[in-house]
Amino acid sequence: MRILDNLYWYREKGPFDANTYLIKGDISVLIDPGLRAYLELRFRELEDDRIDRIDVIAVTHLHPDHYDAIIAMKEAYNAKIALHISQSQYRNVMIEESSRFFGMSFRHEFHADMDIRDTLKLSSDRELRILHTPGHSPDSICIYSPDERFLITGDLIFDHGIGRTDLPFGREADLRDSIHRISMLNTELLLPGHGNIIRGRAAIESNYEYIKRFYL
Numbered sequence: 001m002r003i004l005d006n007l008y009w010y011r012e013k014g015p016f017d018a019n020t021y022l023i024k025g026d027i028s029v030l031i032d033p034g035l036r037a038y039l040e041l042r043f044r045e046l047e048d049d050r051i052d053r054i055d056v057i058a059v060t061h062l063h064p065d066h067y068d069a070i071i072a073m074k075e076a077y078n079a080k081i082a083l084h085i086s087q088s089q090y091r092n093v094m095i096e097e098s099s100r101f102f103g104m105s106f107r108h109e110f111h112a113d114m115d116i117r118d119t120l121k122l123s124s125d126r127e128l129r130i131l132h133t134p135g136h137s138p139d140s141i142c143i144y145s146p147d148e149r150f151l152i153t154g155d156l157i158f159d160h161g162i163g164r165t166d167l168p169f170g171r172e173a174d175l176r177d178s179i180h181r182i183s184m185l186n187t188e189l190l191l192p193g194h195g196n197i198i199r200g201r202a203a204i205e206s207n208y209e210y211i212k213r214f215y216l
C-alpha cells in the first residue's frame, strides 16, 4: 500500500510477522521482509503496487519475525543484503539465541553484501539516515528520512507501546536512551515494526508523551 510518493507499507500478516516497508529511489530499498510463511502474499502485494525491482534489503534488527524471508527475497529480486555493522557483529549470536528462545531453527546462511553505517544513499541528492538504537536488541536500527520526515522504528516503539527488553541481549536502559534520541527527530510519519503507523507531528508527539508517561 502506497503511503507517500516513494514509500509503501505492507502490514504484518500474523502474530509472528512484521510490517514491511519499501522506499523507492534510484535504488529501491525494502526494510524487514518478514516471515517466510507470508512471502507469497508479500510478492503479490508488491506486484499489485507494480514494484518489480528491489535493489537492497535491510532489516531493523535480526529477530526472525523481521528477517526470516531475507534469503528468499534476495533470490527473488537478485537484491543485495545490507546489514548495519552492529547487525553483522551480533548476527550469529542473535540468530542462535532467537532459535533457542522460539524453539525453532532459522536460516542464517546469509551475509552482508554491503555494510550500513550512518547513511544509505537513495540517489545523488537523497539519503536515509541510519540510527543505531539498541535496547530491544543490540543490533536495532531506526531509519529516518530527513526529506520526507518518516521514521521506521522496528521494535523500538509502536503506536502506544514500546519494544520488549526480555529477549536475549535486551537492555532497558539502552531502550530508554534510544527512545529519547528518536523523539528529538522532526517526524511526520512514524512507521513501527508492528501494528499501526502514525501520521502527523501532533499524533506522534502525543504518542511519545504517552510512552514516556506509562513506560519510561
Ligand SMILES: [Zn+2]
Pocket (backbone or CB within 6 Å): 061, 063, 136, 137, 155
Ligand atoms: Zn524484535
Ligand SMILES: [Zn+2]
Pocket (backbone or CB within 6 Å): 018, 063, 065, 066, 155, 193, 194
Ligand atoms: Zn518484531
